[in-house]
Amino acid sequence: MAYETILSELKDGVLTLTLNRPEQLNAYTAQMGIDLADAFVAADEDDAVRVIVVTGAGRHFCAGADMGSGSDSFGDDGDRLFGARKAPGPKGGFVGAIFACRKPSIAAINGGAVGVGVTMTLPMDIRICSDRAKFGFVFARRGLAPEAGSAWFLPRLVGLPQALRWCYRADVFGAEEALRGGLVSEVVAPDDLLGRAQALAREIAEETSPVSIAMVRQLLWRSAGEPDLFKVLAVDGPANMAMGASADVKEGVAAFLEKRKPDFPGKVSSDMPPQYPWWD
Known part of the structure; x- marks a missing residue:
């Protein structure tokens, strides 16, 4: 553009x-x-x-x-x-x-x-x-x-x-x-x-999941000033449970075991965990 x-x-x-x-x-x-x-x-x-x-x-x-x-x-x-x-x-x-x-x-x-x-x-x-x-x-x-x-x-x-x-x-x-x-x-x-x-x-x-990076970015920025640990745990635990069942995790583990670069299928536009955005 x-x-x-x-x-x-x-x-x-x-x-x-x-x-x-x-x-x-x-x-x-x-x-x-x-x-x-x-x-x-x-x-x-x-x-x-x-x-x-x-x-x-x-x-x-x-x-x-x-x-x-x-x-x-x-x-x-x-x-x-x-x-x-x-x-x-x-x-x-x-x-x-x-x-x-x-x-x-x-x-x-x-x-x-x-x-x-x-x-x-x-x-x-x-x-x-x-x-x-x-x-x-x-x-x-x-x-x-x-x-x-x-x-x-x-x-x-x-x-x-x-x-x-x-x-x-x-x-x-x-x-x-x-x-x-x-x-x-x-x-x-x-x-x-x-x-x-x-x-x-x-x-x-080339090396990371786009969905994971999107979550990393917002979790770290939005948690850095959060005084209550348990509010962070209430987000990152359920989010990781949801992400654990995703095709990205299957691909990430397979790439590690097969000693190759991952090819993550997840898309930020459609595959963010249901907790996102948790601050709304």
Whole structure:
């Protein structure tokens, strides 16, 4: 599908989405939010998509919000950055679409990722970056507060003390600090970044059950902040009993015994266990 601000390519089960405003350093606009939301919703519904990789065209991932209109860029107008929340689309805009998606996502951060350029990656599952990448939760230096749900995501990913430190400093830091702080899991050479992200994606696509991965993704995200263990047990036990009788389990066990790659027949669109979605 053609979008105004992103490129989309599906190959071997891996959907690569590329933020495509390189002359503006891929600065975020309301249209980019709409395009990302639509792409993630479409990927969620497409059984041909197993994993999503998100990267940026040119030298940067996303240099933050497009401030071409000055301070007016942040008004509550429907054409402006935060006004995009009023646009048609899923609950929570692109953040809600990424979080609700049943397909895992990998951010391949190839350069600057500042403000919304970094917070848009937090609902994604794996973040790897180039050694040239720069990050910044710079909101307090612009008179703003953390957005895109980052006050919920960031402490879960890196811990509250590290999240506070980065948001209080509101400065720009490099790839090695991001690695030490747990924001990214790998730092690689620029020329190796996209290939590494796509290799991780292909491993997931080729070796795992799509239904299992969809359950893993939602169980881990939605259970991480659940204070009651027994609420989690009430979901994962019955879900695994239902999944245990599925064709995917038969294939997974057979592939293990026969020492071959599995060919799982289950589809996310039709074969999720009856407990899903348990939070509704």
